[in-house]
Amino acid sequence: MSKELLALAGKDIRLLLRDKGGAFVTFVFPLIYCVFFGLIFAVRTDSTREMQIIVVDEDRSEASAGFADLLDAAAEFTVKRTQRAAAVDAVRRGKVVAYVVLTDGFGEAMGHVLLNEQPRIEVGVDPARTAEAAMIQGLLTKYSFESIMGDLGGGDGLRRQIRAATEKLQTDTDTPPMVRLALGVFLPELERFVTDVEKASENSATADGSSAGQVGTMGAWQPIDIAMVDVFRKRTGPKNSFNISFPQGIIWGVLGCCASFGTSMVIERTSGTLSRLRVAPIGRTTILGGKALACFGSTVSLSAVLFLVGWLFFGVVPKSIAHLAVSLVAMATAFVGIMMFLSILGKTERSVSGLGWAVLLGMAMLGGGMVPQMFMPAWMQSLSHVSPVRWAILAMEGAVWRDFSTSEMLLPWAVLFSVGVAFFTVGAKGFSWQSKG
Amino acid sequence: MLNLSHVGKRYGSLVAVDDLTFEANPGEIFGFLGPNGAGKTTTISMIAGLLRPDSGTIQLNGGAGPDQPHARRGVGVAPQALALYEELTGTENLTFFGKLAGLHGTVLRERVAWALDFVTLSDRQKDRVKTYSGGMKRRLNLAVAIVHDPPLLLLDEPTVGVDPQSRNAMFEKILELKSRGKTVIYTTHYMEEAERLCDRVGIIDRGKFLALDSVDNLIEEYGGKSVVTAQRRDGEVRIESSDPLQECIKLQQEGGILSLRVDRPDLERVFLNLTGRALRD
Known part of the structure; x- marks a missing residue:
């Protein structure tokens, strides 16, 4: 030049x-x-605070339908329902943040949660969306606790019943001594369990998911088994x-x-x-x-x-x-x-x-x-x-x-x-x- | 150095330059004297390569025409309208135009410093041109023309809008350039400038040379006689004479003279005699 x-x-x-x-x-x-x-x-993007998810109910039980309704009513989610294939495609195309599959056997496991059976939920999300994935995990844990508490009749009501039963047991002379002894151990433990479930539920509602269930005697106990699936999103x-x-x-x-x-x-x-x-x-x-x-x-x-x-x-x-x-x-x-x-x-x-x-x-x-x-x-x-x-x-x-x-x-x-x-x-x-x- | 042969230029039906032929020699200041619109700037523009003549040929520095960039390397132009970058400093303007003329490195720096010194702008070299006075801009305009040391300079009315003191300084600089062997083509409508600076003058009107010679020869040939005006008690007497000194002596001897004035013929008179109009009409 x-x-x-x-x-x-x-x-x-x-x-x-x-x-x-x-x-x-x-x-x-x-x-x-x-x-x-x-x-x-x-700002326009952030104002859409609700996460769009798709719920796929593969269990089709009363419990899974109830859990899906619980998510549907949740303020944090906008829920659509469809089949698994369509849900995966929607996540891949970036139309929704994640899909949540209530797997086969979800309802039965929900009924045996006190026996340490965990209902399985599969969550498909783009691995790049780490923040959303953690939030979804935390929210699913929270709502699973709520679901369990609902099945138990609610924390306060159950606790009142336990206390009333314990008081009655102390004055009841008709109950055989062996039964009174067993109930004397069982009822306080049951109350402690209910309290711990509530605390864990509250904690999961505010945590990003990683700290869920780390309060009180619940330790690492999780009411549900969440399987995270990577769905790589097409960048469009x-x-x-x-x-x-x-x-x-x-x-x-x-x-x-x-x-x-x-x-x-x-x-x-x-x-x-x-x-x-x-x-x-x-x-x-x-x-x-x-x-x-x-x-x-x-x-x-x-x-x-x-x-x-x-x-x-x-x-x-x-x-x-x-x-x-x-x-x-x-x-x-x-x-x-x-x-x-x-x-x-x-x-x-x-x-x-x-x-x-x-x-x-x-x-x-x-x-x-x-x-x-x-x-x-x-x-x-x-x-x-x-x-x-x-x-x-x-x-x-x-x-x-x-x-x-x-x-x-x-x-x-x-x-x-x-x-x-x-x-x-x-x-x-x-x-x-x-x-x- | 510069040769024009039967050069003509028209703008539609208007003949701007009509069959101009002349040659400028090395170390000569050649003046174009004529009123506004006479064709001086058009001629300069053709010599500089800005306009293409409709007829005739122009040869610069030994042969090539001004349409050839290499031939223009030996030409420096100071246009009538100031052509400077006002947002650049004096040094930046000179450096830029020096580079376009093919100067680089140490030579460029030395030439820029010389040109600034020549036009006495060294103390303002780092100031932007927009802060210069009119006279300073005129001087820088001249410096741009000479920064690359061309043998041929085209100065188109370089003193327009300049105060008398600056004008005198400019004359000194132009004469100094002549003494350095530069050929200067100088256009003006001020006869005083032509008389003071030019070795030869071409009187131009309506695109044509009316006369071309040295100032003295033009005056002698076309200026007519000197006029001696005597104020006497009984009135004013005007006598045309080719020997005004003798006329003055004669009038003095006659007596009754209150004052005497001798008007020698000048280029204004030459132009008047040639065209029937004054130079500034």
Whole structure:
């Protein structure tokens, strides 16, 4: 690369950085956008506190139906019921957090829980969702305790009956001495058992599952046997809201670059410095190349830095660094071309700036730069195909969270490169025509 | 050094430059004198390669035309409109344009320092151009033209908007460049500048050379006679003469003279005689 080309590009980048307004629009505003909208989308996500689960009742007993109803009524869950295969598929697709299978024999084991028989529950969850898995374990333990207590008639009532029986036993002379002796040992032990079950139940309701049942004499006793099954989720959605807001925010930075450099071409023309460049011993191609290189370098650097910030602080982890790198190059190519095109839209700074932003905002509106495409109606999503912004966002998302294969990435890349070449050709011809004496 | 042969340029039906032919020699200051719109800037633009002539040829520094980038390496241009990056410092402007002209490393740094010193801007070299006065910007505009040490300088009305003191300083610098062997093409509509600086002057109007020669020869050929104006008790007397000194002596001998004034012909008069219009009309 020629030293003259680098000098031209370096000068333009220096001028951009010295223009406080331009630098803000190009570098700071996109970061604010990324974080602000990321947080807004995150709040929206967090407000859905109930975990969606699917309950599969394979036991079809009275006890399993009662337990399923208990989960259905639980505030922490939104419960759907279906068959095991559909439940597994739903978890894999990420439509629900987990499935809970009340296995065959659940009801019978529930009836013998005092004999240390444990009803078996199978929970299928994405291993990446460790927090949700632990919470579900804790909640299932809690509700199993509640179920057991319900079967026993409730803690307080049972305890009153035990105490009344114990008092009566002390004054009852009709009961044979051997029976009174046995009941004298059994009834206090029964009361202690009920108390411990209640304490364990309370504890499991607040714990993340790992500490359930570690209170009092209950020790490690668990009323149910929970078998956790890993169901690897297909990644069809973003990992978090910042995965959506960062590509969108970066687009605004790219548009800022595009507008700044497009306007700078006109400023060069109106301030006379373009004439000075043209009388310098460099060709017209070098002048255009310098401007293009500055815009390209700024766009790629800006995008890379913002992605790095997203990666380090907001969990925006690209699925493929190589895909992301090519996407950024393709996006920069497209918007360098558009910058050249914008620069010939008018003869004054004001006209180019106004018309340029009108064109760019139109592209952003259609292409999902303002509202994420997933929230757009179908007709608008179809219309968005004409906007380079759509393809730029798709290329970035494809590399970040959509997990596109290379062949899937080819279309957005091809569109972006084509847009860049086409617009640059038109812009360069217009520039030559405007400069022609 | 510079050769124009039958160069013409039209904008639609308007003839901006009409069949200009001249040659500028090494170490010469060649002036284009003419009113606004005469075609001076168009001619400079064609010499600099900004405009393509419709007819004729332009040769720079021994053959190549200005459309060839390597030929433009030997040309420095100070355009009439200031062409500087206001957000860059003086040093940054000069460094940038020096790089475009092919300078690098130590040579570049030395040339930038020299150019700043030449136009006496060394003390403001780290300030952004937007903080400069009009005169300082004019000087920097000249420094950009000379930073790469070109043998041919195109100075398009370089003193426009400059105060008299700065203008005199600018004249000194241009004469110093001439003494260093530079060829200077200088456009102006101030006849005083042309008379003071130029070895030869081409008087241009409506795109055509009306006359081209040294200042003295132009005045002698087209300026007409000197005018001696005598104020006497009985009124004013104006006498045209090619020997005004003799006329003054004669008037003095006649007596009754209150004051005498001699108006020698100048380029203004030359232009008036050639076109029937004043230079600033």
